[in-house]
Amino acid sequence: MLYFILRRIVLLVPVVIGLTVIMFAIARLLPGDPVALAAGPNATQGEIEALAHEFGLDRPVWTQYFTYVGGLLHGDLGTSLLTRRPVAADIAAYLPATLELVIAAMLIAVAIGIPLGLATAVWRNRWPDYLSQVVAIGAISMPRFFLGLLLQLCFAMWLMWLPLGGRLPIIVIPPPSVTGFLTIDTLIAGDMHAFSMAMRHLAMPAIAMSLSPLATIMRMMRASTIEVMNQDYVTTARALGLPRGKIILKYVARNAISATLTVIGLYFGWLLGGTVLVETVFDWPGLGLYATKAIISQDMMPVIGVALVIGLLFVAANLVIDLLYGVINPKVRYS
Amino acid sequence: MAGPLLRIRDLHLTMTSFDGAAHVLNGIDLTVQRGEIWGLVGESGCGKSLTGLSISRLVPTPPARYIRGEIRFEGRDLLQLPMREVQTLRGKRIGMIFQDPTTNLNPAYRIGEQLVDVALAAASHDASVLDCPADASRREKRRAARRLAGDMLDRVGIPNAKARLDNYPHEFSGGMRQRVLIAMALIGRPDLLIADEPTTALDVSVQAQILKLLKGTVADHDIGIILITHNLGVVAETCSHVAVMYAGNIVESGPVEEVIERPAHPYTQALMAAIPTKQSKRGTLKGLGGSVPNLVSPPPGCRFAPRCPLAVAECTQALPSAVEVGTAHHAACIRVTGTEVASDV
Incomplete structure (x- = not known):
């Protein structure tokens, strides 16, 4: 390995x-x-x-x-013409915000998309399936920034449940930076108030980012579950009296997830590079905003730096996915 | 003992297709006693696999529909039982083995775990499957199931069985995988085993071992087996009885020596004639002209009539019923009467 x-x-x-x-x-x-x-x-x-x-x-x-x-x-990514600061330091400052957002979005997408895909496959061609298919198409085709605006209108302006943007209110003192993820750093600092604030700020942008991967993961999971349910070993499991729940949750789910993993890996990288619009709408101080400013002022060093970092993260994410394949499917385990 | 292990009577099954309802099972009668190995032979699409799957109620309805008939397992009609009840029989009372050992084991789990799951499922309906008290803790049950899994692998002839429980399916050869599947089908101690072409995907030497294993199981545990195959050689070697199927009907059935030595039905005769012998010259493979009829609009009367060399006008009048042509030997052909075998008189 x-x-x-x-x-x-x-x-x-x-x-x-x-x-x-x-x-x-x-x-x-x-x-x-x-x-x-x-x-x-x-x-x-x-x-x-x-x-x-x-x-x-x-x-x-x-x-x-x-x-x-x-x-x-030597880990030197050059110096930004605009901020006159080392690009590496700038990226170190902005990357955690973006990573936190993307990881949160992917967690939502996976946590909901996988079970939903499994469920719609099991109850396929009945109304819950049709309903979620329609919603999924809608979620995939809706631009993320537009969805972000809708969420803001609904939850921040009308219901006033969630803040409009930013990572923390100005009046909350940020916790000492350990991971750069405010949700984790506030927990480390033991500041529950700041933690709930950080979560509330994270919620909307993360949801806005998660919908399209969620819908894609759900559809992938549905398709591969249907395929796996037609496999011989599922028939054998049924013929030998395994309970239906166990067959689906254990024997089918594990095999179906491995096909979905690819999509998860690709989406992770895609979200990393595509945070700009959501970051702009939610005033989220991340890599996307930083790169946009650099591109506008033709400041190439930060642009190259951001591209490199995102590229590396993309490769790293897919490496993790490939290793997970080995965990899920022993046949592709690496010698 | 009271009554047969399995009695299928007048089973009719249709499948909805784009062209209309296909009458794929057209009045199956079959009785299996403990200690018997029934060979179910016939061409592809004759309904032998569907008969096997019907016993486990694994044929999806729809598109399939049981028009009439019954499948009595120890007297209880499986077609009338709620699925929940049928589920308690699967694995525990009725075991199944399928054709392709490479695709019938889950690639993602160790075989030990798959065996344990089947054993635990069986034990949930009958605690005596595991060698431990009914109120044992989950962990004790798992341990007992694992012990049993090791014993089963050993019994089906897998060397170093205990250690191999932790192997994945892809680490076994095809023949070994089929042994694992047999162990899995037998771990719940079923009374009836349905083996759907269990050796078709294996090479001949492995095939003989697997058949021997099945035969030994019947002798050791006094169970009944239905062996679905298209290979008459396998039947002759393994089975005590045989039922020959053609286009959804059992055309001939009886003790295996009887049927093979004195085939009464023209279709069985044609099947026997198609087997190459040592005497047959190279390049003279004999086949049967024509092909299996369309089951959406089957030919009237005897479904074999269009291909039958002995067919007469009456053959297309009505479906012939089975006539006893020897001891427990039946054939469904109007050209056979009493102990007479169909022939061109």
Whole structure:
């Protein structure tokens, strides 16, 4: 298994090289001058050139590239032209918020989608099945930001159950940062009030993000459950008198989940890269907002940094999924 | 003993299809006693598997519909029993083995666990299955079930049985997997075992071992077996009785030597003739002309008539009923009378 993980990590090298090369090329091909943008409207030509020199942007692009890759090996993701801070530090500050949001959304999606998919397969072609299919289609086709706005309108404006946005109210003192996940850090600090606040802030954006993976997971689970229920070993289990509940919850569910796992892994990565709209609607200080600002000001270092981090997380998520395959299906266990 | 183990009488089953209702079982009569191994033979689609599945009530209704008839297991009609009751018989009183050992074990669980689950399910209806008191704790029951699972694997001839409980199905060969499935079917100590083509997917040497194992089980536990197969050789080797099916009917049945030595029905005769012998020349495989009739609109009268070399006009009048042609030997053909075998007189 260690070999399996190592091989995956080695395979990352070409991914990183490809990603950085492409991003550097794009940075060069884009019209406009990011340095001039960063220097401000009143900067003189001399000031702009000085800034370009400071960031090494006056050197040939391949020198810039190798300097960047050299830094990468030390965990240096370059410096943002805009914030003048190391990109690595910025990402470390924004990533936990995004991760917390995405993980919460995926937990909701999995916790509801899997049982619902199983249930609709067992009771297929009856009204609960039809109802959830219709809802699922709706959930998949509704844009997340629009759903976010609807949720805000309903739960924050009319019912006033949940806060409109942000991670914590200004008046609540944030707990000391351990994991960067406010829900966990407040628990570690033992501050139950802050914890409930953090949960209430997390709820709406997480739900808004979770609906489309939830619907997809549900439909995948439904399809694979139906397929598994037609397998010979299910007939055998029935013929040998196993109770129906046990057959479905134990024998069918486990085999059906393994097909659904792929979707879960893919969605995890997809959500990571697609938080921008939800983060914007809910004023959630995450990676998406950070990357958007950087893109608008053509500040390439943060953009490359964010792309790399999301890419790595995506690969890591799928590695975890692949390892889970081995847990669920012993036939694909790694030697 | 009072009454037969299993008695199927006049069983009619239709299947809804796009073309209409197909009469797939058209009056099956079959009686199985303890200690008997019945071979159920016939071409693909003749209804032999459906007969087996019907006994366990595993045929989904709809699309299937039981028009009439009864399936009495120790006197109780399984078609009238609520499914909850049928469920208590499965695994415990009626065991089943299916054709393909590679797909009938759950790939995600160790075989020990699968055996234990079947044993526990059986024990929930009859505590005596496990060698422990009825009020034993869950853990004690699990342990007893596991012990039993090990014993069963040992009994079906899996070497080093105890250690292999922790293996996954893919770690066994096909023949070994079929043994595991037999152990699983027998762990609840059923009185009737339905084996649906249990050796078709196995190679010949393994096939012989498995058949021997089934035969030994009947001798050891005094159970009844229905062996569904399309292989007359298997029947001759293993079974005490045979029922030949054609297009949803049992056309001939009786003790195996009787039927094989003196086949009375033209279809059985044709089946026997199709078996290559040492004398037959290369390239002279004999077959039976024509094909199985459409069951949505079956031919009138005897369903075999269109392919029968001996058919006469009367054959299409009515479905022939079974006539006794020897000791417990019946054939459903108007060309046989009394002890006479159908032939071109």
